[in-house]
Amino acid sequence: MDGADPVVVGVDGSPSSLMAVEAAAREARAHGVALRVVHAFGRPPARIPAGGRPWQPASTAGVPQLIDGTLGEAEQRAHAAAPGVRTIHEVVVGLPVEVLEIESRTASMVVVGSRGLSRFGALTVGSTAGHLAAHASCPVLVVRGDPRPAGPPVLLAVDGSPAARGAVEFAFSQASRHGTDLVALHVWNNRTERAYASPADPPFVTYDEGRLHDEEERVLAEALGGLGDRYPDVRVERRLVRGRVRHTLIEAGADAGLLVVGARGRGGFTGLLLGSVSQAVLHHAPCPVAVVRARPA
Incomplete structure (x- = not known):
């Protein structure tokens, strides 16, 4: 072109x-x-x-x-x-x-x-x-890892942050261009900070596990919202996993052709251009890694 x-x-x-x-x-x-x-x-x-x-x-x-x-x-x-x-x-x-x-x-x-x-x-x-x-x-x-010309799915790390929207769009585009499936993986645990941010939910409250799980399902669904219609050819598997984020992503990368992450997650410090999760997968993922920065405002 x-x-x-x-x-x-x-x-x-x-x-x-x-x-x-x-x-x-x-x-x-x-x-x-x-x-x-x-x-x-x-x-x-x-x-x-x-x-x-x-x-x-x-x-x-x-x-x-x-x-x-x-x-x-x-x-x-x-x-x-x-x-x-x-x-x-x-x-x-x-x-x-x-x-x-x-x-x-x-x-x-x-x-x-x-x-x-x-x-x-x-x-x-x-x-x-x-x-x-x-x-x-x-x-x-x-x-990274062994060459994987085609076949394995694109693995998308979903964190629900607005800054990661570009990574979500990039992952859909890559899956469509290469004719592969997309696995959208959202990892959560009891230390997730975004689930309850209202004054009525102070940080020392013990949250109901079911309620927290439902909230994380909503985060995953909203992160992918609208892109299924734009890429109808891409088959999407949604995975909601409770565990350690870096460990879970690196482990899941063993079955992926590409791991897509945003440069920073929701919990990142403002001054850090590359978050700890992104750094970890760059060093340890068993498959190629794509890092997508947020578009300038």
């Missing part, structure tokens, strides 16, 4: 980043857009022209011979995973975290691996992927 925002993938030659290229190529085909392969390394120039990007094309730095093999293998992987996808590649000198964050402003999705090389500004969950999940302007897909 000409003119549409591409899927951007960061590649550094590591096995993890090459898996990310394959996943990104499949996403580009599903979205009907081009695949933009970006290899960034080193540091930006000391002086940046006004209005310019904080990097320079690698062709002016005299190092393309160092990465031709990396790009060549990445393109081969992309074409094998999704034949016919239009591929654009760029090699730039700059910090990967800065380059990919700026690329996210004109991308439909940014894809990275969960592990990278230790040289050339490696892509790791602790650095680039984690930073992008908290700051990118578009959804970020972190490729």
Whole structure:
């Protein structure tokens, strides 16, 4: 689809980043857009022209011979995973975290691996992927676990917060584009803070378990409201589970092709751009993880 925002993938030659290229190529085909392969390394120039990007094309730095093999293998992987996808590649000198964050402003999705090389500004969950999940302007897909081209359902972590609406919409869209089911999982426990917020329900009151369960069912239903009509082709399984949120999500990820979470949940602190649940699944989920930030107000 000409003119549409591409899927951007960061590649550094590591096995993890090459898996990310394959996943990104499949996403580009599903979205009907081009695949933009970006290899960034080193540091930006000391002086940046006004209005310019904080990097320079690698062709002016005299190092393309160092990465031709990396790009060549990445393109081969992309074409094998999704034949016919239009591929654009760029090699730039700059910090990967800065380059990919700026690329996210004109991308439909940014894809990275969960592990990278230790040289050339490696892509790791602790650095680039984690930073992008908290700051990118578009959804970020972190490729974890074994490759799962198609089949397993999309797993959506539902927390009922307004900020997570984008994650819900993204999960429905992904399930529709890839022709898979959607599992909407809402995990609750007795420490759930949102269930009773009126002055008549002080925090020290012992709540009726049945009433609390009914309230959490309502939260799940409202979070999905209206999207079933927009995506009638998506079969939705609703799961309401009492337990520990992070542990339950990571365990459920074993049967998922993709786990979708919001960047922050209802209980997150205002200053934290990436919540504890999102961080936990980025580090421990057995499947790819997509983090979707809330749209600016």
